Amino acid sequence: LDDSIRLACDGLAKEMTQHIDDGEARKLAIWLAGICKRSAGVSTLEAQSNLYLLIDLSTFFQYYHAEKFEACMEIIKKLKCLPLDPDEVQAFVSTFYMVSDQMRLVLPDLCMAVMKLILEEVTRRSEASDDLRLRAKAIILYVGMIPYRFPSQISSQILQLENYFD
Template structure:
């Protein structure tokens, strides 16, 4: 821990994590896996103590740590857990009424976190699309109540997808070329 130099440890960890956070790699001995383990160790070590680091540096580290968890869950197809993790992070909206508050929060995000937002948006949209196609493909019994429930769930997933594409179009960040196109394409496929 560099003798109580929390600021430097958290900044270095954030710099390393941002390079690997969205890379899906389940190999136990991979650099990403080792970094993820070390981030968990640092988190455990720093919990409950007064950090000698700025609030922004600490927030960036913990946000990137949570994104490592999110992308691990995404890679393992633990979609509901991944959605819960991303919802707790408050990085992207999953409801239309969350767009404006999250757009305001976007302005306060560290550059390291902002750089990962396109990958977060795409992974989240992939999760929603996967859930949508799975639900759409399930056999429907003749029970009318089930059909209403299923249609309600499909509409709920479409609303979440629409919130993501709307947010992506509103945030003041130049997304990589095909990010918006891919988001819109998946939303269209859900309608």
């Protein structure tokens, strides 16, 4: 079952990063997650955790593309997969080696989307801008400190967004 989960995670990660809207990989992943829940102990906890995380992130991206931004931020806060406070960055960086390959594939798009969400929220709620600037700073620090190279297009977009928070 672990091989099936790994393949489903690969497909789901590719679906998210290539912005494929047919949702076939997501449907397969959700179906497989149901099997995992009914058949406890059949697969490793690590494989299941990765599957559930990627399903949640695919939900995040569905909401993001539907412009349900508040729901997106709630998902990110609950998942705790990105630092949202500069004080958390070092802990996230030191545990980066535990991040799955599929999550690493999704990470650049996720960071970019969250930065855009933060910018959107700053323009809507100027009274919360200090807190939001700290969130953006945390993500920028994280991107700069992790031992993973983002695609140059996403890196330059994140750097451009950084100017809005200075």
